[in-house]
Amino acid sequence: MKFIARILFGVDMSAGILIYTFFSVIYGVSFDPIILLFSIFCSFLPDSDFVPYLVLKRRMGLVSHWFFYHHPLLVIPSIAVAGWFSSNIWDADKYIMFIAVSGVTTHFIHDSWNVVGLHWLSPFSWKRYSLEKGLHRVSDEAVRLYYNDVLKISSIQSVQDEFGVRIEKLSTGSFILFGVAVVSLLVFTLFWFVEKHLVPRPPPGPSSGA
Numbered sequence: 001m002k003f004i005a006r007i008l009f010g011v012d013m014s015a016g017i018l019i020y021t022f023f024s025v026i027y028g029v030s031f032d033p034i035i036l037l038f039s040i041f042c043s044f045l046p047d048s049d050f051v052p053y054l055v056l057k058r059r060m061g062l063v064s065h066w067f068f069y070h071h072p073l074l075v076i077p078s079i080a081v082a083g084w085f086s087s088n089i090w091d092a093d094k095y096i097m098f099i100a101v102s103g104v105t106t107h108f109i110h111d112s113w114n115v116v117g118l119h120w121l122s123p124f125s126w127k128r129y130s131l132e133k134g135l136h137r138v139s140d141e142a143v144r145l146y147y148n149d150v151l152k153i154s155s156i157q158s159v160q161d162e163f164g165v166r167i168e169k170l171s172t173g174s175f176i177l178f179g180v181a182v183v184s185l186l187v188f189t190l191f192w193f194v195e196k197h198l199v200p201r202p203p204p205g206p207s208s209g210a
């Protein structure tokens, strides 16, 4: 239960809601729950590598699921190219593409916000860069200490143990961010509803050709 709460009120969820609201306002589009869910999906998307990680970790001796899809240098341009071609095929504007690219990029920035950072140049380089306390390169020793001593990887036995160490704990900051995201979504939805349903439309005038 506590893991579900960490996901529901966590930073990735808030980012998905905020990104959806931001681009909907910029593009002046109607409220669409499907696009909202798509935005939330994109901000979680890189973590779907948790599934192959759980299946293959013993066989491959892995200590992190980031081995699979946490490659910003490959994933971000791939999503951008896929979004670009999709929007051209369906003759849509780039609204959806911006939501998808922003979702995965924000996810990677969030992943960099801890002591061990993220390998932004992988799979070409596994050097890690952290944004916590300013952008800096993380030493190999700090990474080793983190996985061996902080996460105590060797003591992880079950899937529940995995969730316990991998899913970020909630903080005051994450609750505030969630509150900001929900309020901005509600304000956008309210404006959209009032504009669509309550503002009277002028009656249709005589057609210019008549």
Ligand SMILES: [Zn+2]
Pocket: 046, 047, 070, 107, 111
């Ligand atoms: Zn991640």
